Amino acid sequence: MRLVLQLVARLLVIVILCLGGATVWATIDAYHSVDRATAASAERVSQALEALYWRELLLRGNRTREHLLPVPEWRTTQTMSLISPGVCVQFEPKGEFENPLCGQSKGIGASPPHWFAAAVETFLGDHAAVARPISARSTTAGTVTAVADPDAAISLAWQHILDNVHVALLMAVAIALLASLAIAHALAPAQLIVTALQRMANGHYRTSLPRFRSMELAMIGQAVGELGDRLAQATEERAVLTRRLLEIRSDERRALARELHDEFGQNLTAILAFANTIEAASAQEQDRGDVAQDARMISKATLHIMACLRGTLNRLRHPPAEELGLEASLINLVDSWRSQNATQPMIQLDLKGDFADVRGAVAATAYRVAQECLTNSLRHSAAREIVLRIERRTGLENALLVRVEDDGGGDAAKVAQSAGFGLTGIRERVTALGGSLSIAHARRGLSVAATIPLAA
Structure with missing residues (x-):
């Protein structure tokens, strides 16, 4: 596998891990944001009801504080505007058949998948209720309790994740593409180094490389150039030694050819002459036929050896x-x-x-x-x-x-x-x-x- 692809693959793995970490962080942050919204809703409603409580207390001075509870007309549109979406507020003590006042929860986000809802409930648990007294100076004024709607809270968290993940995904893709281009550009000189090594493998040792901007690639290029110079020098020295060895071998071959010609040639010629003489002398005598036959065989063997010797001398001499x-x-x-x-x-x-x-x-x-x-x-x-x-x-x-x-x-x-x-x-x-x-x-x-x- 090419190095560029390996680095890009590792970069994609890192981007995916970072994207997963960002998703987990966004989920936890969205979960905590619901808790913060719940606490803020309880604080705003308690402050509004405190003002309403003291106004009613001043206008109805002939009543006792117990008769002011519950606070009249607290379930108004103005109070609802103080409640964050997905949060429900209940006044304590509550009146008969009184339901919590909830913020708008429709259209706050897309419906989350079941696995996401189950994972949030399993790992993060339920949202805690937040209670705020209406008045710190009067403990009998009542309490405002705010609690997050579980379904609405999960929908808000899912929408928050979608918003963040879309941006993170776009950034991850952009980073991956830009980093891949940067990696490919940075490793582009590696192909020149590979080409130089291939030329060296084919015998072209002195292969010049351009000066690379990267310090590491520049060091590799310098090492490749030095290696090529040393190989070229060693090859030249070996060629010189081999030519010298061939010259010495040629001299030895010529000397050997002379020795073979002078010694073996003359001796073989003498043997052939003696064999011919013996054959001629034996042919004149009737009872020496076997000797003549032996002489002819010696002559034939001598001629064969002389022919082989001539071939050997031809090969030993200069071509x-x-x-x-x-x-x-x-x-x-x-x-x-x-x-x-x-x-x-x-x-x-x-x-x-x-x-x-x-x-x-x-x-x-x-x-x-x-x-x-x-x-x-x-x-x-x-x-x-x-x-x-x-x-x-x-x-x-x-x-x-x-x-x-x-x-x-x-x-x-x-x-x-x-x-x-x-x-x-x-x-x-x-x-x-x-x-x-x-x-x-x-x-x-x-x-x-x-x-x-x-x-x-």
């Missing part, structure tokens, strides 16, 4: 690509294999591009890759057809592509992991020139492809 050029040397290579394997398999050579200026280490390496791959296909597979493709790619790539495909089957993974000297040697040669070697499945066999930069 013809350094002398004849890449195109001519590849044609000679394919023709030599065709002459040795006249029936099977069929070898095709496909040259694409101009190879006239391809010389030096690039030409030698391309020739060695083609030679080794053809040798492996002919000796270690049951291929019926082998295709050797050499392509010169111009433009930004500016590389030489050598590809050998056969239809002899085989497991590409096992071949790639093999520790044979042939594949190891050409892989080292290609890597030393900054190229790459890959082994993959072909249509009915294996495909070995080497990419060699021409600027090497």
